[in-house]
Amino acid sequence: MRPAGTGAAGLMTGVERGAAMGDGMSEEPDPYAVALVRGGPRAAVTVAVLALRLRGVVEAGRPGTMRTSRAPAPTEHPPERSAHPLERAVHASLYRPAGMGELLRRTRVREALAQLRTELTGAGTLRTFPPGPTLAARRLLRRTRAERPLPTGREGLSRHDVLLAVALHGTAALTLLEPRFAVDAGLVGRGGTADKGLLPHSWGGGCGGSYTDGGGSDPGSG
Numbered sequence: 001m002r003p004a005g006t007g008a009a010g011l012m013t014g015v016e017r018g019a020a021m022g023d024g025m026s027e028e029p030d031p032y033a034v035a036l037v038r039g040g041p042r043a044a045v046t047v048a049v050l051a052l053r054l055r056g057v058v059e060a061g062r063p064g065t066m067r068t069s070r071a072p073a074p075t076e077h078p079p080e081r082s083a084h085p086l087e088r089a090v091h092a093s094l095y096r097p098a099g100m101g102e103l104l105r106r107t108r109v110r111e112a113l114a115q116l117r118t119e120l121t122g123a124g125t126l127r128t129f130p131p132g133p134t135l136a137a138r139r140l141l142r143r144t145r146a147e148r149p150l151p152t153g154r155e156g157l158s159r160h161d162v163l164l165a166v167a168l169h170g171t172a173a174l175t176l177l178e179p180r181f182a183v184d185a186g187l188v189g190r191g192g193t194a195d196k197g198l199l200p201h202s203w204g205g206g207c208g209g210s211y212t213d214g215g216g217s218d219p220g221s222g
């Protein structure tokens with residue numbers, strides 16, 4: 001991404017990001033960047049899982065876990081090369097079922113998150129120390145949330161709209177737009193049987209943690 005002192009470039013898609021979303025838009029907020037800024041690594045990975053769910057290539061596994069779909073749509077498996085790198089990393093990392101905590105620990109997901117953080121740091125959206133969004137990015141995020149309030153339902157929403165709603169509003173949007181999958185896959189609630197290990201809650205750690213622009217924790221945000 002292009003460096004930008006305001007942090008705006010880090011939340012907005014460039015031409016390459018628009019192509020990656022498959023919608024041709026060049027000035028739409030990037031759900032993955034928005035999610036990482038708002039909620040940290042877990043939120044960004046949740047958006048990637050949801051993107052794969054909407055493509056029909058990931059489904060809920062045993063309680064609190066997710067897995068690649070046993071009957072994917074022929075044209076959707078695996079995710080196309082134009083898919084976001086984090087989306088591809090999550091799909092590849094579900095070579096065996098995993099809960100969110102385990103998924104966040106898998107190497108390809110950690111690498112994809114690190115790359116996204118590097119891009120956002122270069123764009124002036126994230127700071128290195130202490131890790132987290134810059135003040136300008138937090139202001140832009142608040143403005144974007146105000147301009148795109150929580151939807152009332154799925155009707156009329158594109159795939160991009162659904163991902164962006166979850167990126168901006170976290171659990172509130174996820175449980176509204178994909179309620180059963182969110183619970184069954186362990187994206188909200190206490191998590192599943194494969195996800196008992198608790199990780200340190202550190203925004204910059206790449207595994208758990210969260211950030212909310214209003215202060216405090218947002219452990220269920222996706």
